[in-house]
Amino acid sequence: MPAKDYKNTSVINNRALIEGHVREILRLVGEDIDREGLLETPARVTRMYEEIFAGYEADYKDILGVTFDEKHEELVIIKDIVYYSQCEHHMAPFFGKIHIGYVPSGKIAGLSKFARLVDAVTRKLQVQERITSDLANILEEELTPHGCMVVVEGEHLCMCSRGVKKTGSQTVTSAVRGTFRTNAALRSEFLSLLKH
Numbered sequence: 001m002p003a004k005d006y007k008n009t010s011v012i013n014n015r016a017l018i019e020g021h022v023r024e025i026l027r028l029v030g031e032d033i034d035r036e037g038l039l040e041t042p043a044r045v046t047r048m049y050e051e052i053f054a055g056y057e058a059d060y061k062d063i064l065g066v067t068f069d070e071k072h073e074e075l076v077i078i079k080d081i082v083y084y085s086q087c088e089h090h091m092a093p094f095f096g097k098i099h100i101g102y103v104p105s106g107k108i109a110g111l112s113k114f115a116r117l118v119d120a121v122t123r124k125l126q127v128q129e130r131i132t133s134d135l136a137n138i139l140e141e142e143l144t145p146h147g148c149m150v151v152v153e154g155e156h157l158c159m160c161s162r163g164v165k166k167t168g169s170q171t172v173t174s175a176v177r178g179t180f181r182t183n184a185a186l187r188s189e190f191l192s193l194l195k196h
């Protein structure tokens, strides 16, 4: 099966196969797969996968396809966008908030589109660093702003519920593009507005 054949590899087209594999994992970890509480679990897990892996079918160009001509060439911030993603090392959830800042160059996007973009990038197996740079790269490519900055805060369950077991530790990642790279005052303005 070709790796990028999304039609064939989407959850929605493989429900029965995925359910079968979940059932097999339950059996292999020592569960009684015929007990009442587990009968519907493979189907529920598969439905959950449809949601949490929806990003594999998202189209960034489509999400940012509608823009508006506007002469506001000053900082725009969309902050506190909540995300839930899955760590690609353990398939355990990580989650937190994403803050996006950009300086448009004559073209702005609808505010909801930034939240849709966050969902598209996070609803798949990821690492926090790649979420951060993917978002910055997509914004730069699709909106061609003077610059953009993305800050991602995350708490990783693979560090809380298992392994090193450090509940509450936060990972913060950032990416800057364009004028944010050279303009320290702009970076400071963005970061200080995040605190309000």
Ligand SMILES: Nc1nc2c(ncn2[C@@H]2O[C@H](COP(=O)(O)OP(=O)(O)OP(=O)(O)O)[C@@H](O)[C@H]2O)c(=O)[nH]1
Binding pocket: 087, 088, 089, 126, 127, 128, 129, 156, 158, 159, 163, 164
């Ligand atoms: N850089 C980065 N690391 C991550 C992310 N999510 C999980 N990890 C780390 O991925 C690493 C995988 O390390 P391994 O040594 O291969 O796996 P492991 O034996 O399960 O590691 P421990 O978690 O230390 O028990 C761990 O250090 C995780 O904390 C992420 O988004 N970014």
Ligand SMILES: [Zn+2]
Binding pocket: 087, 088, 089, 090, 091, 092, 156, 158, 159
């Ligand atoms: Zn992990």
